[in-house]
Amino acid sequence: MTKKTILVAGTYDTKDDELTYLSDVIRAQGGNVLSMDVSVLGDPSKPTDVSKHDVAEAGGSSIQQAIESGDENTAMQIMARGSAAKALALYRAGQIDGVIVLGGTMGTDLALDLCAALPVGVPKYVVSTVSFSPLIPPERLPSDVQMILWAGGLFGLNSICKASLSQAAGAVLGAARAVEAPKRDRPLIGMTSFGKTVLRYMVTLKPALEARGFEVAVFHATGMGGRAFESLAGEGAFAAVFDFAPQEVSNHIFGGLSAGADRMTNAGKSGTPQLIAPGCYDLVDFVGWQDPPQQLVGRETHAHNRLLTSAMLDAVERRTVARAICDKLSGATAPVALLLPQGGCNEWDRPGGELHDAGGLIAFCDEIKSACPENVMLHAMPDHINDAAFCDRALAIFDEWIASGVVTGK
Missing domain, CATH: 3.40.50.12030 (Uncharacterised protein family UPF0261, NC domain)
Structure with a gap:
């Protein structure tokens, strides 16, 4: 079986441990990982495959402009546009087979745009502190997105949040292996x-x-x-x-x-x-x-x-x-x-x-x-x-x- 590559996206300046754990689980299960940083202010502990600068530029801006906006909402919308554009480009280039995004309210807002950019049939998983919340309007949900509550994981790793993270990591990799993409062999x-x-x-x-x-x-x-x-x-x-x-x-x-x-x-x-x-x-x-x-x-x-x-x-x-x-x-x-x-x-x-x-x-x-x-x-x-x-x-x-x-x- 050809190895499947999962895009792991999130704010590596604040969620480095959790995102690294997701990546480690995916690799331990025989998958590949391509990492994407959507941070604005800080930096990851080590370089990611897609840097925050790459993401901001894909969003028609720059990290410096995001910082100078002085507003976290404006900054994250820049990163949301860029992450969506980069994810779609990576998929079209055959470099990823699925995506998993982790975040709180800020990261979830971005995750919904990123997942919506990908076609139906591409496995999309969001690990969020607000999964299934009324904060998320139905029109923001991509048609085949999967979500799991990031329970007990707002700050740092523990046995409770690892249960959620490991399930999500296994689920997205399993979906990428099992998915029967639309064939479009008939109109x-x-x-x-x-x-x-x-x-x-x-x-x-x-x-x-x-x-x-x-x-x-x-x-x-x-x-x-x-x-x-x-x-x-x-x-x-x-x-x-x-x-x-x-x-x-x-x-x-x-x-x-x-x-x-x-x-x-x-x-x-x-x-x-x-x-x-x-x-x-x-x-x-x-x-x-x-x-x-x-x-x-x-x-x-x-x-x-x-x-x-x-x-x-x-x-x-x-x-x-x-x-x-x-x-x-x-x-x-x-x-x-x-x-x-x-x-x-x-x-x-x-x-x-x-x-x-x-x-x-x-x-x-x-x-x-x-x-x-x-x-x-x-x-x-x-x-x-x-x-x-x-x-x-x-x-x-x-x-x-x-x-x-x-x-x-x-």
């Missing part, structure tokens, strides 16, 4: 959805698209899934997207589980053809074990499980969501087809269902028709999103795109 379709209890189109569409020679990745649109979807869409990784569960747009507007302000924009910016449908547009998901956001108090809700609860939007709010979706699609640089299932957009909103609101659905559909931008082809249909006719229409549009060269499969 990839990105699809958003929820579980089959509420949205069912993926059950039909996934095998149908695979039969046409495509690979299909379905993203669970509950915040982090949307972040992963948008990250890949921004890279131009998809031949086309079937973004049929854009509920995260509603979540972002009304205080639910947001995937970030850029949700539903990156495929358009990257020139990726988009099939869009408003699955679950009428619901806002929030953390089920917490009180609902103030603006959702008193709403009709559906407790999906102990973790997640959905609240219904009223007719006025649904019009707001419709305008937001149309505005996001207006900037697309490739063809967009918007499927509008006027029979309903999730299983719970059918006539007789617990979240049925005929007036709200009509208001949403009317606003979509009114606000739909010129660059978007609107396909209004009488069916429900979970009806077979919806999948038939989506596949017919997609087949037309293949035939006309809109989707090339490259």
Whole structure:
């Protein structure tokens, strides 16, 4: 087996012992280490493979400028930009197979930028005193990052923190050895959805698209899934997207589980053809074990499980969501087809269902028709999103795109 090389990054002026321990564990397990110093004021006990000067220059600045800023936040943002650029360059040059970053709040802030710069499939581990903390907003988390709490290790080594550090070192090396990186040997379709209890189109569409020679990745649109979807869409990784569960747009507007302000924009910016449908547009998901956001108090809700609860939007709010979706699609640089299932957009909103609101659905559909931008082809249909006719229409549009060269499969 070819030896795997792990990038070990951190502030070697203050965390030298801990970073050296991580490196020693990786080497003892048969891996190689490439070290990166992201310090500003001090120096490591011995030179690192990537110096703090290299990092600052990659961030478009210098250590001296970072020091002269007189502000630790400004200084560390310089180092964050530089470490991200250097890590990506090292990966593209084939010099590293994974990365592990250690830090407190300052180091974690940097670590998130560094890890976000690396593609999906590259093992990324963050050892942090604030792992899993509400200090870290979901939109800052790279889609496949792993974190472990750096317990009892803020200052110096001890048996408690060594347990965390050694686990993380073994985990990143093991991941680098075991990872099956995306092959990209077939054109990839990105699809958003929820579980089959509420949205069912993926059950039909996934095998149908695979039969046409495509690979299909379905993203669970509950915040982090949307972040992963948008990250890949921004890279131009998809031949086309079937973004049929854009509920995260509603979540972002009304205080639910947001995937970030850029949700539903990156495929358009990257020139990726988009099939869009408003699955679950009428619901806002929030953390089920917490009180609902103030603006959702008193709403009709559906407790999906102990973790997640959905609240219904009223007719006025649904019009707001419709305008937001149309505005996001207006900037697309490739063809967009918007499927509008006027029979309903999730299983719970059918006539007789617990979240049925005929007036709200009509208001949403009317606003979509009114606000739909010129660059978007609107396909209004009488069916429900979970009806077979919806999948038939989506596949017919997609087949037309293949035939006309809109989707090339490259």
